[in-house]
Amino acid sequence: MAMTRTQRIESLRRMLRIRRFEEAVAKAVRAGEIPGACHSSAGQEAAIVGACMALGEDDYVTGTHRSHGHPIGKGAALAPLMAELMGKVEGICGGRGGSMHLADVSVGIIGESAIVGGGIPLATGAALSAQVLGNGRVSLCFFGDGATNQGTFHESLNMAALWRLPAVYVCENNGYAATTPLALSHSVPAVATRAAAYGIPAESVDGQDLDAVHAAVERAVARARAGEGPGLVEALTYRYDEHAVNLLIPAQYRSAGEIAAWRERDPLALFRARLLAEAVLDAAAADAIEAEVTAEVKQALAFARAGAEPELATVFDHLYADPVGAAPELR
Ligand SMILES: Cc1ncc(C[n+]2csc(CCOP(=O)(O)OP(=O)(O)O)c2C)c(N)n1
Ligand SMILES: [Mg+2]
Incomplete structure (x- = not known):
């Protein structure tokens, strides 16, 4: 089912929210306001939002170290997300998850993970729980091209196919695992072909084209929800920033020409132009959305900056085990 006019305008808004955020x-x-490493999803917005718009509010999502786009794509509020990155109490996980280990269960984001391939078994487990509980939910997993060389990818796909789990595997294939190009690390040129080994239907699509990603993921979601088992979608995309912001890797592993060619096909510009061409909205309305999103991000920054640092005494709260009991010297 194609997206409604309202959903397509919402898609543009969510892509803008990711980019500006x-x-x-x-x-x-x-x-120096945000500690630790942050991996930007700028450039990959259509892959993320196209996939998320094919999901219902209750569906589960797991992600990666490149972790801010997924909750925003699923409709998360920006202010508690920004506060989380700044380690503030008002953050979505009380500042304990930070950029790479955040969750926002209010929109079904059950966990991002800095362990490459770590989110794949989590999503598979969530799909198993949906099947056992019979709650009709689908579990969607975002991961990078690099993650498909992890054992977790192969083990999860095998199990999901065997048990016909309602799982949808979405690979944001940006061509690189940090500085390593896919051609130097993968035995086959396309991630999607690997799904065939597990009897999983797969599609490789233009990840800069929101409609193309949405259509492919929607097909996989429909099959999963109908009890027909998992699907895989490979979205061919590109990250604009360094592997991590400010990482300053000296190696020239990407040519200026390559970066420029991808920027020519910017997913936001492409989708905005399409919506204008199809008279879904006019330029003034698109500009108004941009202005609203810019203001929203500004508010999120102000909210996060005004937030409180967690009290030291709370450092062992929210743990499954009691480290103080185990190590009295920590008292
Ligand atoms: C298990 C594991 N191995 C290595 C790393 C170090 N590492 C962090 S990101 C990354 C590259 C991941 O590439 P990809 O899966 O394509 O995701 P992308 O960064 O391109 O979004 C690596 C090797 C890690 N975090 N976890
Ligand atoms: Mg990658």
Whole structure:
């Protein structure tokens, strides 16, 4: 089912929210306001939002170290997300998850993970729980091209296919695992072909084309929800920033020409132009959405900056085990 007019306008808004949020995060990292590493999803917005728009509010999502786009794509509020990155109490996980280990269960984001391939078994487990509980939910897993060389990818796909789990595997194939190009690390040129080994239907699509990603993921979601088992979608995309913001890798592993060619096909510009051409909205309305999103990100920054640092005494809260009991010297 094609997206409605309202959903397509919402898609543009969510892509803009990711882009503006990531731009603000990059500045805040460089200014020392956000500790640790942040991996930007700028450039990959259509792959993320196209996939998320094929899901219902209750469906589960797991992600990666490149972790801000997924909750935003699923409709998360920006202010508690920004506060999380700044390690503040008001953050979506009380500042304990940070950029790479956050969750926002209010929109079905059950866990991002800095362990490459770590989110894949989590999503598979969530799909198993949906099947056992019979709650009709689908579990969608975002992962990078690099993650498909992890054992977790192969083990999860095998199990999901064997048990016909309602899982949808979405590979954001940006061509690189940090500085390593796919051609130097993968035995086959396309991630999607690997799904055939497990009897899983797979499609490889233009990840800069939101409609193309949405259509492919929607097909996989429909099959999963109908009890027909998992699907895989490979979205061919590109990251604009360094592997991590401010990482300053000296190796010239991507040519200026390659980066420029991908920027020519910017997913936001492509989708905006399509919506204008199809008279879904006019330029003034698109500009108004941009202005609203810019204001929303500004508010998110203000909210996060005004937040509180967690109290030291709470450092062992929210743990499954009691480390203080185990190590009295920590008292
Ligand atoms: C198990 C594991 N091995 C290595 C790393 C170091 N590492 C972090 S990101 C990354 C590359 C991941 O590439 P990909 O899956 O394509 O995701 P992308 O960064 O391109 O979004 C690596 C090797 C890690 N975090 N976890
Ligand atoms: Mg990659």
